Amino acid sequence: MNRDVLVKLNYLLLALLLIGASFIIRHAESPERLIQGEWIEKEWRLEKDNASVVEESQMQSRLKKEILQNVEDLHFGIWIFEEDGILKSTSSKHNDAIEWFIKGRGHVLELRRDGRTIESFQIQKISKTTLVLHLNFDLQVKGIIEIVLEKKEQSDQYAKKI
Amino acid sequence: MLRKYSNHRTQSDNVKLGALTAFSAGMVNVASVTVFFAFTSNITGYYAVLAQEISKGNWYQGAVVLLWVTLFFLGSFLSNFVIIQGKGRWNQYISHAIPVMLEFLSILFVGIYLEAFYQNTLKETEILVGALLFAMGLQNGLTASISNSAVKTTHLTGLTTDLAILVSMFSKHENRHNKTLVDKFHLLLIIMVTYVAGGLFGGIGYLYLENGIFYLTCAILLIIALYDFYKIGRIRRIFEKRKREVVMQIR
Numbered sequence: 255m256n257r258d259v260l261v262k263l264n265y266l267l268l269a270l271l272l273i274g275a276s277f278i279i280r281h282a283e284s285p286e287r288l289i290q291g292e293w294i295e296k297e298w299r300l301e302k303d304n305a306s307v308v309e310e311s312q313m314q315s316r317l318k319k320e321i322l323q324n325v326e327d328l329h330f331g332i333w334i335f336e337e338d339g340i341l342k343s344t345s346s347k348h349n350d351a352i353e354w355f356i357k358g359r360g361h362v363l364e365l366r367r368d369g370r371t372i373e374s375f376q377i378q379k380i381s382k383t384t385l386v387l388h389l390n391f392d393l394q395v396k397g398i399i400e401i402v403l404e405k406k407e408q409s410d411q412y413a414k415k416i
Numbered sequence: 417m418l419r420k421y422s423n424h425r426t427q428s429d430n431v432k433l434g435a436l437t438a439f440s441a442g443m444v445n446v447a448s449v450t451v452f453f454a455f456t457s458n459i460t461g462y463y464a465v466l467a468q469e470i471s472k473g474n475w476y477q478g479a480v481v482l483l484w485v486t487l488f489f490l491g492s493f494l495s496n497f498v499i500i501q502g503k504g505r506w507n508q509y510i511s512h513a514i515p516v517m518l519e520f521l522s523i524l525f526v527g528i529y530l531e532a533f534y535q536n537t538l539k540e541t542e543i544l545v546g547a548l549l550f551a552m553g554l555q556n557g558l559t560a561s562i563s564n565s566a567v568k569t570t571h572l573t574g575l576t577t578d579l580a581i582l583v584s585m586f587s588k589h590e591n592r593h594n595k596t597l598v599d600k601f602h603l604l605l606i607i608m609v610t611y612v613a614g615g616l617f618g619g620i621g622y623l624y625l626e627n628g629i630f631y632l633t634c635a636i637l638l639i640i641a642l643y644d645f646y647k648i649g650r651i652r653r654i655f656e657k658r659k660r661e662v663v664m665q666i667r
Contacts, residue, residue: 278479
């Protein structure tokens with residue numbers, strides 16, 4: 255093929271990549287929209303070596319308490335991401351709100367209180383029904399904590415079905 | 417630093433350009449990770465992330481990464497485009513300074529936007545990281561283009577490989593006295609050290625200056641762009657002074 259044509263094809267490809275990526279960003283479901291709503295904590299998984307089941311469950315409850323000491327409201331297991339950027343729990347006792355932000359390419363959930371970052375999670379998976387968060391903690395324990403949440407409507411539908 | 421091209425450049429020209437641009441790239445990269453949780457000079461990593469997001473079916477995140485990589489590409493393309501198209505049309509220094517000024521404007525835009533308008537939304541994050549990647553593309557394209565690929569300020573994978581090759585070359589006695597190899601080693605080492613120093617400065621500086629760190633990067637870029645302007649002016653003044661002295665002697 256003629257070199258001049260190939261060069262023009264290069265420019266066309268570049269333009270297509272830019273337009274295509276912008277189109278997907280504009281029309282695909284953004285993590286910022288997907289996360290809005292009520293989520294129920296379904297599971298806490300700890301990736302850790304050398305621990306028996308009993309040890310692990312004790313470890314998990316201790317870790318959960320220590321890790322989420324700044325976000326007490328979330329101990330109750332219900333995370334409500336409001337449209338105005340506030341994160342609440344159904345049984346919230348605190349007046350000072352926790353703000354939520356999605357950062358990076360939509361892969362980081364940052365929680366702030368009084369403008370100060372209190373926790374940030376890696377969004378491992380986000381869909382209309384499931385939210386999986388990873389937390390790298392700096393405690394003297396090796397591993398990652400995986401928090402699995404399910405959209406409330408989804409959970410209610412399942413309960414009704416049963 | 418900017419007015420010379422390819423083989424006409426001295427080791428000192430490359431060291432000054434490499435050190436200052438790598439320092440600013442390191443600063444921008446760490447500041448961006450702190451503010452946006454996204455790297456701005458890690459294109460190799462983004463190719464891996466792009467593949468990973470697509471394989472997981474995360475089309476939105478994949479498209480964001482694709483847009484960022486394309487903007488870096490566009491920055492490098494534009495840099496070299498201005499340099500080669502400017503040849504013969506205007507002064508060489510001007511063609512080399514235009515990409516630096518475009519980079520300056522991109523980073524200034526990010527600094528001003530963060531200061532005055534930023535609402536912490538994902539859309540804004542994507543656009544601002546895109547602007548920084550475009551700026552880094554401009555910078556990498558410029559330095560690589562005018563130095564005959566001797567200076568690449570954000571390409572740390574290649575730099576680490578080249579440094580490792582040189583260190584192994586120095587295991588042979590005769591290579592330790594090879595000026596070309598020693599000069600290359602010094603240049604790469606300086607780029608690596610200043611990139612890390614820029615990152616440290618960016619991280620610590622952000623604690624005190626916050627978004628002001630982007631203005632500081634702009635100041636460094638202004639030094640790069642205006643250094644030769646000052647030098648050309650100085651040479652011109654010396655030349656005119658000598659010319660006057662010669663005329664006086666003739667009279």
